[in-house]
Amino acid sequence: MSGKWKFWNENGVLISKSYSSPYRVGQTSKYGKYKEKYESGQTKITGEYYKGAKIGTWTYYYENGTKQLVAYYTYKSTKNKVTDYPIGIWYYKDQNGKIIKKEIYKNGKLEQTITFE
Numbered sequence: 001m002s003g004k005w006k007f008w009n010e011n012g013v014l015i016s017k018s019y020s021s022p023y024r025v026g027q028t029s030k031y032g033k034y035k036e037k038y039e040s041g042q043t044k045i046t047g048e049y050y051k052g053a054k055i056g057t058w059t060y061y062y063e064n065g066t067k068q069l070v071a072y073y074t075y076k077s078t079k080n081k082v083t084d085y086p087i088g089i090w091y092y093k094d095q096n097g098k099i100i101k102k103e104i105y106k107n108g109k110l111e112q113t114i115t116f117e
Contacts, residue, residue, distance in 0.1 A: 053084035062095045
Protein backbone atom coordinates (compact mmCIF):
# COMPACT_ATOMS: atom_id res chain seq x y z
CA MET A 1 0.00 0.00 0.00
CA SER A 2 2.70 2.48 -0.93
CA GLY A 3 3.20 4.71 -3.94
CA LYS A 4 1.22 7.67 -5.24
CA TRP A 5 -2.30 8.08 -3.87
CA LYS A 6 -4.81 10.41 -5.54
CA PHE A 7 -8.25 11.56 -4.47
CA TRP A 8 -10.90 13.14 -6.71
CA ASN A 9 -14.12 14.97 -5.96
CA GLU A 10 -17.51 13.90 -7.35
CA ASN A 11 -16.87 15.97 -10.51
CA GLY A 12 -13.67 14.08 -11.30
CA VAL A 13 -11.31 16.92 -10.29
CA LEU A 14 -8.12 15.85 -8.49
CA ILE A 15 -8.25 17.46 -5.06
CA SER A 16 -5.44 15.81 -3.10
CA LYS A 17 -2.57 13.40 -3.45
CA SER A 18 0.07 11.84 -1.29
CA TYR A 19 3.43 10.66 -2.56
CA SER A 20 3.57 7.70 -0.23
CA SER A 21 0.76 5.80 1.36
CA PRO A 22 -1.45 8.18 3.38
CA TYR A 23 -1.77 5.27 5.80
CA ARG A 24 0.84 2.62 6.45
CA VAL A 25 -0.25 -0.97 6.82
CA GLY A 26 -1.47 -1.50 10.38
CA GLN A 27 -1.63 2.24 11.08
CA THR A 28 -4.55 4.60 11.02
CA SER A 29 -2.52 7.79 10.72
CA LYS A 30 -1.33 9.75 7.70
CA TYR A 31 2.28 9.36 6.64
CA GLY A 32 4.34 11.04 3.90
CA LYS A 33 4.12 14.08 1.65
CA TYR A 34 0.71 15.68 1.25
CA LYS A 35 -0.77 17.96 -1.40
CA GLU A 36 -4.32 19.26 -1.65
CA LYS A 37 -5.85 21.23 -4.53
CA TYR A 38 -8.82 23.49 -5.11
CA GLU A 39 -11.46 22.23 -7.53
CA SER A 40 -9.87 24.56 -10.10
CA GLY A 41 -6.71 22.43 -9.90
CA GLN A 42 -4.67 25.16 -8.18
CA THR A 43 -2.57 23.98 -5.21
CA LYS A 44 -4.24 24.67 -1.86
CA ILE A 45 -1.95 23.01 0.73
CA THR A 46 1.42 21.24 0.72
CA GLY A 47 3.08 19.55 3.66
CA GLU A 48 4.17 16.29 5.19
CA TYR A 49 2.84 13.93 7.84
CA TYR A 50 4.71 11.63 10.19
CA LYS A 51 2.51 9.13 12.04
CA GLY A 52 -0.44 11.50 11.70
CA ALA A 53 1.44 14.60 12.87
CA LYS A 54 2.23 17.56 10.65
CA ILE A 55 5.99 18.00 10.34
CA GLY A 56 8.27 20.52 8.68
CA THR A 57 6.98 23.25 6.40
CA TRP A 58 3.29 23.49 5.51
CA THR A 59 2.33 26.01 2.84
CA TYR A 60 -1.22 27.26 2.34
CA TYR A 61 -2.24 29.04 -0.87
CA TYR A 62 -5.09 31.20 -2.06
CA GLU A 63 -6.85 29.94 -5.14
CA ASN A 64 -5.07 32.62 -7.20
CA GLY A 65 -1.74 30.89 -6.35
CA THR A 66 -0.50 33.46 -3.84
CA LYS A 67 0.92 32.04 -0.61
CA GLN A 68 -1.47 32.63 2.27
CA LEU A 69 0.69 31.15 5.04
CA VAL A 70 3.94 29.29 5.49
CA ALA A 71 3.71 27.36 8.76
CA TYR A 72 6.26 25.25 10.60
CA TYR A 73 5.63 22.18 12.71
CA THR A 74 7.61 19.74 14.78
CA TYR A 75 6.39 16.80 16.83
CA LYS A 76 6.63 15.03 20.14
CA SER A 77 6.47 11.28 20.53
CA THR A 78 4.95 9.68 23.58
CA LYS A 79 3.65 6.18 24.18
CA ASN A 80 1.78 5.17 21.04
CA LYS A 81 1.13 8.79 20.05
CA VAL A 82 2.80 11.46 17.95
CA THR A 83 1.58 15.02 18.43
CA ASP A 84 2.41 17.99 16.21
CA TYR A 85 2.86 21.52 17.46
CA PRO A 86 3.63 24.86 15.80
CA ILE A 87 7.08 26.44 15.95
CA GLY A 88 8.85 29.53 14.65
CA ILE A 89 7.53 32.61 12.92
CA TRP A 90 4.42 32.36 10.76
CA TYR A 91 3.62 35.11 8.25
CA TYR A 92 0.06 35.48 6.96
CA LYS A 93 -0.46 37.27 3.65
CA ASP A 94 -3.44 38.69 1.81
CA GLN A 95 -4.33 37.61 -1.73
CA ASN A 96 -1.92 40.19 -3.14
CA GLY A 97 1.04 38.83 -1.16
CA LYS A 98 1.15 41.64 1.43
CA ILE A 99 1.98 40.52 4.99
CA ILE A 100 -1.05 41.12 7.20
CA LYS A 101 -0.13 39.20 10.36
CA LYS A 102 2.87 37.65 12.08
CA GLU A 103 2.66 34.96 14.77
CA ILE A 104 5.57 33.76 16.87
CA TYR A 105 5.43 30.26 18.36
CA LYS A 106 7.74 28.91 21.04
CA ASN A 107 7.52 25.34 22.35
CA GLY A 108 4.14 24.92 20.67
CA LYS A 109 2.60 27.99 22.26
CA LEU A 110 1.66 31.25 20.61
CA GLU A 111 3.93 33.87 22.18
CA GLN A 112 3.06 36.93 20.13
CA THR A 113 0.73 38.13 17.38
CA ILE A 114 1.45 41.27 15.36
CA THR A 115 -1.15 42.61 12.93
CA PHE A 116 -0.12 44.88 10.06
CA GLU A 117 -2.37 47.38 8.36
